[in-house]
Amino acid sequence: MSILTFKGGVHPYDGKELTKDGQVVEYNPKGEIAIALSQHIGAPATPIVKAGDEVKVGQKIAEASGFISANIHSSVSGTVKKIEPRLMANGGKVNCIIIENDGKYEEVEIKKPKPLSELSKAEIRELVKEAGVVGMGGACFPTNVKLSPKNENDIDFVIVNGAECEPYLTSDYHRMMEQPEILIEGLKVSLTLFEKAKGIIAIEDNKPEAIKKLKELVKDEPRIEVKQLYTKYPQGAERMLIYACTGRKINSSMLPADAGCVVDNVDTMFAIYDAVIEGKPLIQRIMTITGDAINKPQNFLVRIGTNQSELIEAAGGFKEEPEKIISGGPMMGFAMSSTDVPIQKGSSSLLCLIKDPVSAVEESNCINCGRCVDACPENLLPSRLAKVARQGNMEEFEKLNGLECCECGSCSYICPAKRNLTQSIKSMRKDVLASKKKK
Numbered sequence: 001m002s003i004l005t006f007k008g009g010v011h012p013y014d015g016k017e018l019t020k021d022g023q024v025v026e027y028n029p030k031g032e033i034a035i036a037l038s039q040h041i042g043a044p045a046t047p048i049v050k051a052g053d054e055v056k057v058g059q060k061i062a063e064a065s066g067f068i069s070a071n072i073h074s075s076v077s078g079t080v081k082k083i084e085p086r087l088m089a090n091g092g093k094v095n096c097i098i099i100e101n102d103g104k105y106e107e108v109e110i111k112k113p114k115p116l117s118e119l120s121k122a123e124i125r126e127l128v129k130e131a132g133v134v135g136m137g138g139a140c141f142p143t144n145v146k147l148s149p150k151n152e153n154d155i156d157f158v159i160v161n162g163a164e165c166e167p168y169l170t171s172d173y174h175r176m177m178e179q180p181e182i183l184i185e186g187l188k189v190s191l192t193l194f195e196k197a198k199g200i201i202a203i204e205d206n207k208p209e210a211i212k213k214l215k216e217l218v219k220d221e222p223r224i225e226v227k228q229l230y231t232k233y234p235q236g237a238e239r240m241l242i243y244a245c246t247g248r249k250i251n252s253s254m255l256p257a258d259a260g261c262v263v264d265n266v267d268t269m270f271a272i273y274d275a276v277i278e279g280k281p282l283i284q285r286i287m288t289i290t291g292d293a294i295n296k297p298q299n300f301l302v303r304i305g306t307n308q309s310e311l312i313e314a315a316g317g318f319k320e321e322p323e324k325i326i327s328g329g330p331m332m333g334f335a336m337s338s339t340d341v342p343i344q345k346g347s348s349s350l351l352c353l354i355k356d357p358v359s360a361v362e363e364s365n366c367i368n369c370g371r372c373v374d375a376c377p378e379n380l381l382p383s384r385l386a387k388v389a390r391q392g393n394m395e396e397f398e399k400l401n402g403l404e405c406c407e408c409g410s411c412s413y414i415c416p417a418k419r420n421l422t423q424s425i426k427s428m429r430k431d432v433l434a435s436k437k438k439k
């Protein structure tokens with residue numbers, strides 16, 4: 001089998017050995033939970049419960065408030081205490097429904113949908129919407145919208161993103177190893193919407209066991225193929241993944257559907273399966289709790305709204321006080337000021353590091369070595385872009401195609417002068433996009 005890839009990229013230490021082995025452990029929260037009304041791209045959901053209401057597991061507690069929005073369901077049974085802003089992992093505050101968990105986990109009655117073969121496409125999309133499914137790789141785009149491109153006949157590929165190229169993360173790997181049949185069933189549900197499309201399960205070649213297992217399971221599935229990707233960061237970024245799997249290119253102003261592709265991550269495929277086959281809403285996800293500061297790094301099946309501090313305790317607490325805690329992976333995640341924040345649908349990992357690899361080094365002058373250019377998967381000139389970004393030169397930034405940056409962090413990672421290129425480019429991108437919106 002050929003090994004697919006893209007130009008550029010880097011090879012950071014992957015840290016996956018910390019949590020690759022062992023089984024996923026289900027964790028049930030102890031105290032109150034905080035379920036954010038905005039944990040997806042688009043308009044925040046509108047609460048449909050109030051203080052004092054009793055709720056059950058799986059009950060809808062907030063409704064999508066627009067085309068790009070998502071329903072929210074309770075992950076515990078108990079009493080709604082209040083609705084108030086709470087701190088999130090990214091440092092911002094978001095309105096949350098606070099529920100006193102009664103620890104009984106009483107479930108709302110769930111009506112199992114009709115068999116897949118009897119469901120219309122509209123019914124499938126409605127079930128995905130009703131279940132509040134969003135992209136769980138971090139983007140959190142409502143999945144029913146993604147599954148409704150302008151012309152469904154133009155979709156040639158439904159790609160399952162099993163690359164999991166971010167260092168330290170192993171939640172997708174565990175899903176693929178522990179429940180591969182459900183992943184395949186979720187993909188089959190998506191393929192029902194696109195009759196012309198082929199299904200691709202794309203996995204980096206540092207997960208040979210998962211590749212072997214899934215290849216065996218799809219050997220008699222004419223519409224599904226497992227593709228092996230070269231292990232290189234950011235192989236799982238949407239544009240790089242599409243290029244590696246299909247040879248098609250997209251830019252920042254295009255959607256995957258413009259290249260005939262729909263891309264969903266592994267956990268999202270599970271949520272699609274649960275929604276359409278079981279009629280269950282999205283209330284749980286797998287999260288990797290890891291890093292050298294954690295006593296027992298591992299993966300947990302967690303309920304949305306659980307406080308992240310509880311998971312650190314469940315993983316044996318800190319071995320040593322971490323200098324840095326990151327929500328997500330080390331390349332694209334963000335530093336957290338507090339772990340007293342709830343898990344959201346897009347929370348993939350909590351990474352706790354004894355030493356902060358960034359604060360320990362100081363930037364020095366660019367030596368024009370060109371390594372950032374070689375590493376950039378978007379063929380950009382990161383050193384030039386960072387320079388014009390620091391000068392605040394929006395016009396030049398756009399001329400140099402700065403908006404095409406996917407903020408992967410490869411340039412900063414590879415730079416021997418430890419220049420904080422990504423941060424400068426990222427801030428400027430934000431400013432340029434904001435100024436375009438204003439106009």
Ligand code: SF4
Binds near residue numbers: 376380381408
């Ligand atoms: S310029 Fe952007 S896309 Fe290129 S390596 Fe840096 S962060 Fe990644």
Ligand code: SF4
Binds near residue numbers: 366383
């Ligand atoms: S990698 Fe760093 S030192 Fe080398 S050209 Fe880029 S910014 Fe300059």
